[in-house]
Amino acid sequence: MLQFQNSVRTRYLSYSFLLYLASVSVLPNLALAQDTNLDWVSFDRSQFDGNAALDTEGNVQVFWKTGDNYSTYGVASRSEGYLALGFSETGAMTGADIAVGYRNSDGEFVLENRHATDFVTPELSDDQTNNIRLREGSQENGVTAFVFEKKNRADCLENQVDVSTDSWQWFIYAFSDENTFAQHGPGHNGKKYIKLGTGTTISVNEIRDIDGAQNFTIAQPEMTIPTQETTYCYTLHKLPEGNKNFILGERPSSSSDLLHHLVVYACYDLPDSAKSMVGEDPNCDFENFSNPCTGFVTEWAPGMTGRTFEPGFGKPFGSDSYEYVMFETHYNNPDGLDDVSATAAYTFLYNDDQVDTEIGTLTLGDYQVEGWTLEPGQPLVPHSTVCTPECTSRWPSAGITAVSVFFHMHQRGVNQHVQIIRDGVEISPLASIRSFEYGYQFSKSIAEVQLLPGDKLITICEFDTSADDTPVPGGLASRDEMCFAWVDYYPANGVIVCSQLDLGQAPDNPLNGTAALCLDAYNDSMPIYPSDQIDASFTPLEERGNACDVSGDATTDEAPSSAGPAGASPTTGSASLSKGLPVLFGAVVVAATALLVTC
Structure with a gap:
């Protein structure tokens, strides 16, 4: 698989709210x-x-x-x-x-x-x-x-x-x-x-007790936050023994207002050389550290609470899948504060009782993180990535069912959605969010959406760069931007990342330009491959929701719906849409271990 130097994912600065901030509650x-x-x-x-x-x-x-x-x-x-x-x-x-x-x-x-x-x-x-x-x-x-x-x-x-x-x-x-x-x-x-x-409800964004569940906690030991603006720290943790256990609930905690996010990564086929990190102090040398763990377990970001799966649902872990997790903390210290200490932890409720339905998580969006920029001075700048049919064809023959989406951008984020292209035609979107707010992030529950082998998924983020006078880079810092969508679905399978990469134009690189990426937890074959679907055209849905002329009055009990049909308009779209400016990585190293992914 590949190894990226300095690539990463996601999250959040402190944010003051003018009118209100109430505790999150969730009710069926x-x-x-x-x-x-x-x-x-x-x-x-x-x-x-x-x-x-x-x-x-x-x-x-x-x-x-x-x-x-x-x-x-x-x-x-x-x-x-x-x-x-x-x-x-x-x-x-x-x-x-x-x-x-x-x-x-x-x-x-x-x-x-x-x-x-x-x-x-x-x-x-x-x-x-x-x-x-x-x-x-x-x-x-x-x-x-x-x-x-x-x-x-x-x-x-x-x-x-x-x-x-x-x-x-x-x-x-x-x-x-x-x-x-x-x-x-x-x-x-x-x-x-x-x-x-x-x-059907799969999970709720609140902490609930679960009868008969055990718990384990992974924790970052107390540390002093560096005075530099951006710091990523990593600790490796061994999970409870067993062939197959199931995560049933998630409870994040932290002691610092400087925390930008917490992420827990699943470590598939972890090299023995990496296991020595267990029990060690946090490794905060993120610029020289390559995270060997590529699966996504869970994350905390501003606005989020804990989460609990409904009875009958759970995320599997154990010797049949993964036995270690990497715990990532991102601290944002723009004022260079000194002598600030912090701890962070994630507590999981679990047991080894086989659940009826095993939940998996698919990473969509710009997994590369760095190497793209946004045009400054614009009220709406799009950036998109494609999950190609070659990757989704690895799903089970009956497909998968998406149940929630966690969208992520930074403070310029405005709108985000995931398109589904099936047989060259855009069908109803997988999920979307308008008026994104950095401090109000959450896992968006959706009505179950079936995704089929061979579907193409396009993740589109839109940003407001009107306050910027220089290009805005994708990157690790809170002042940079990111574009991710994490999809919870069932039944769980080995495909954990589906995206694309800008490989640059290095003469020794056999895949110049943009290539597709498909990471499979149980199969190392073809993680990077050429695909003609990244720039392929498609027939989009008819535009809806922009009939802003309200001169007429509605007097009937049931006014006609403004939703466009799920068919095609005569125009075509491009699967790549606006893919930021290609720069980067120089040459991507095709290696035997994993991708560095971070938030």
Whole structure:
């Protein structure tokens, strides 16, 4: 396989938020119960199929009933002023589509559709009749409550959002005892990740106890963070014995605000020479260290919590797969602080009971990390990589089923999505995220998506470089950029990385230019190979979600959906799209060990 010097993946600086940062909660779709402790809610609760408390005290409640084009929501709070419920891609204000209800000076209940462009006061949307529309509202007896409809698929993605009615949706909320819409008071806000759909849940972004589970912890011993801006540190750990064990839950912890990310890598076929790292102090000489571990187990980044798999699901480890993991910590110290100590750890819940479904993780995106740049001074600059059909053909004959995607960029990241090209035609995307926020990262649960052998996957990241006056490099530092998507799927198989590489134009390199990359945990054959699919054209989906002319009013109960058909438009796209500027590595060394991968 190959070995890259100084290549790596991912994460995050400290970030201050203007309006709110609440603890993450995750709730499944709950059957509505006519519980007497909700009698204070003023509207008819029986019209809804689901209900969840948005706050820990139960003083802010949301109800829902999904429909084909529109879904109905009810929200109530024990407050005497405005109440806002937002639909967010990430749990952040940025990009959120917000319904704000309040009583005006004439005593009328008013519903406004607002859109947040950042952590600032949300702006009134041009569309006040079609995307969000009021059914009923009241403010009395210390309760503000209203019921409204929201379109499932947005007409104008510039200031509206799609709602994940088939899976999990982020809600944000704020309330006040004043009817003047302004910044809420302390503690009068929050966010929650709620399952609206009825499909199978594979994992939840919260820490739960698991009956009968054991636990083990991998930890970075206390160390002094170097004064340099960027530091990556590595410790190697031996996992509990057994042919096949299963990770059932993940619990990260750290003691330092300078932590940018934690990553746990699976070590397949680890050389004996590397095993001497077990029990040693962290190796922070990252510029001269090549990580021999290429599989992805899990990661923590700002905004994330622990994760728990549902009963029947788990990630395998043991002598049948991997027995060692590499623990990576990335510290970002832009102010050169001295004498700052830190510890970090990851605790896993596990057992050796065979699960019904084994979960694997596939790495997509720019595995090379370095060697590309983004044009400065632009509001939206794309960068893409291709996972070619030659690699996906190694999947089981029935294919794999994707269940969640963890998108990752740095602070310039705006949008990201993974396209599926099947038989030369783009079908519905695997997953996407708009209005990416660096401090609000999470594993996005999706309705199950089947991927078939021979599919081509294109990972596209879009960045805002308008504040930069020099080219922005891909790289290890927080000030650089990255583009990754980690896909959890079942059933687990050996393909762990599918991407492409810029091999440069070295005369002794038989694969000049761009080549495909496919890392298989159990097969060393052809990790790098030429492919005509990297630049192959395809027929894209018809564009949707940009009908921003809202001059017409919707008066019917079911307005037509704006979603384009899953067929083809007459134009064609390129599988490589905008692949950054090719520079780099000079010659890639084709070696017998593994890739250095880092975040």
